[in-house]
Amino acid sequence: MPGLEDLYREIILDHYRNPRNRGALETPPAVSADGHNPLCGDEITLFVLVEDDIVADIKSSGQGCSISQSSASMMTQAVRGKSVAEAEALIHHFKHMMSIEDHHHDEPAEAPALGDLEALQGVVKFPVRIKCAVLAWNTLSQALESA
Numbered sequence: 154m155p156g157l158e159d160l161y162r163e164i165i166l167d168h169y170r171n172p173r174n175r176g177a178l179e180t181p182p183a184v185s186a187d188g189h190n191p192l193c194g195d196e197i198t199l200f201v202l203v204e205d206d207i208v209a210d211i212k213s214s215g216q217g218c219s220i221s222q223s224s225a226s227m228m229t230q231a232v233r234g235k236s237v238a239e240a241e242a243l244i245h246h247f248k249h250m251m252s253i254e255d256h257h258h259d260e261p262a263e264a265p266a267l268g269d270l271e272a273l274q275g276v277v278k279f280p281v282r283i284k285c286a287v288l289a290w291n292t293l294s295q296a297l298e299s300a
């Protein structure tokens with residue numbers, strides 16, 4: 154029987170090998186943001202199209218380790234079609250899972266579903282990789298601020 158860690162590894166490798174929402178969007182109307190994690194050499198460029206306060210489309214390109222690139226793939230899948238407020242709630246929730254953000258602000262009664270993103274929770278055990286996992290999310294914050 155494969156254990157949970159094997160399942161998580163499979164999910165991460167699947168997103169790394171077959172990244173979802175890969176590519177670029179025309180700017181404008183989309184906005185773009187670049188993220189860079191010099192510790193690992195990870196690079197992510199995000200393209201986000203916000204329409205009527207909804208993340209109508211999102212694409213990512215870049216290169217780096219499997220954690221950074223699979224996190225970007227899962228992130229685009231998780232926020233596409235969501236409202237900007239829901240996307241921001243997911244950013245907070247993910248960073249909380251990565252133990253880098255305290256939850257002093259008001260918590261929603263129900264935490265947003267993380268889906269495949271739960272596969273990344275094992276990264277917490279490897280502090281040096283946390284920056285890889287949150288790179289896409291910090292880049293999304295930047296993009297949403299400029300949208």
Ligand code: ZN
Nearest residue numbers: 193195218285
């Ligand atoms: Zn990395």
